[in-house]
Amino acid sequence: MWAGSNGGRLFDPTGRPTLTEKPIIEMLEFFKEVSDCCLAPDWLSHGYLDTFAMLATGKVASILGWGRGTGYFEKYAADVVAAGDIGVMPGKPVGPSGNAFLTQLDCEPWMIFKDGKNPQGAIDFLKFFYQPDNYRKYIQNGTQIYFFPIRKSVQNDPKYLATPDLGTWKFWVDAQKNIIGNHDPKPLFVTEWDDLDLPFLQEVASSGIMVEMVTDVVEGRMSAADAAAKAQKRTEKLITQLGYKKW
Template identity: 35%
Template sequence: MGTFWWESKFADMGVQMILDDLYDYFGDVYDFIKDLCYYKGHYYAFDCTIAEDILIVRKDLWEEYVGMPWPGLKRRLTWSEWLTALDQLTRPEKGLWGIDLAGKTLFFILQDIWMPVGSAGGSWYDDQGRINLDNDIVIKALEFYADQAKHCPPGWEGRDYLDTFSSLATERVAAIYGWPRGIAYIKQYARPEIADQEHFGVILKPAPPNGIDFTQIDDNTWHVFTNSKNPELGKEWVKFINETENYVEWCKTVPLQLLPVRKEANKILREVAAKDFEEWSTWYEVQM
């Protein structure tokens, strides 16, 4: 299992098997997933699931403290509006801060910066593929990250991803950038009377004016290497695990996180785990 950016590198090296026949065999992979696995006329990878980074916000606290309507999934806030909301949610005298960021691990710092860069239509690579951090969009995204950090509880620089979920579930902060698998954490640690989507809501991630929709996907992809001991067996494994019955059996272990890349499997998963999808419907909708 690898990641999308492996495709071009290993395809150009000639060591990655073309998987076009798997896509023909299943015939129902979502187009946006197919696009991510496509390179120079062929499919070189098969994504395992759809799972997207989401912005989780205490809806009840928003309605109590923020002087604008709850945006939900109907309207995307601008960066400025989001920072205003964080101002109003940050109430240290009540032991409440607006947001928690995972400042301990470089990976999480980077992902919380590259998403704003993308939403502003920018990149930290130039046209020749060279790193270019000295451009206006990257600088503005860094400033946006720093402005959000002003609304974090003390010590945020030493907290990791799971620590942010702890801050949210135990009512120390009003918002985090998280993942759907965090539902289990909320159910375990939040007060039972608030452990639902009416309290832990989701909104579209903010963007600058005229910004674009942008998120990251949990890009774990199956790759088959032609220089391996038995590449044909590897391809059979990818086919086996993505057969509907096998696929749904795996995905139902964390249904809102492990969303199938195949339409038929997605439909059956939503039937098998109907209670989860009903109780956390907005957490599904924001990803699809």
């Protein structure tokens, strides 16, 4: 997300990592600057709920949060919610090497394995699941603001628009709709749509290499350039070990 917002990407067209390129270095330097000037000294130890709690209790002015936090705000910061003092930014920062922001879309990626025991059963389930009434009930009985419907017919359905949480949080849903419609959000670790053809994204994402690259910088263990070079080497090695090296 931050790499893309600074005009960069994580992999070149051959699948080789691009972690030592200027947009990534600038991104890491930005993280270090923000960590030093504006974040609590122990921010790396904050858990998921801690993030929402700090906004709800007024300890921070903004967070990188999600619509599934609305119930938490209603429970622990009812007066703030009632006053309309929680909002959603319409975009993300753009870095010095970027032209437009890139943001992440969790979306609803279903995968059917062709060698599974019953792939046709999976197909039939998804057809049933996405029938408008079934899908709407799933949205309304789940995390109503976080589960933005991907079906346009459901987005405009009066029954969906009567969802109780939309009375308070419709602005959050509208922000999601605007970004999906106008700003081309992408899944995690994807800065260009052809990144989806890379067979190793999940392995790289779960390896911890990117996390360590960032923490090496913000905790002052390494310069941005050195941390990026270390992560570049480790990621190239991982992709090679997986048998996917093509550069």
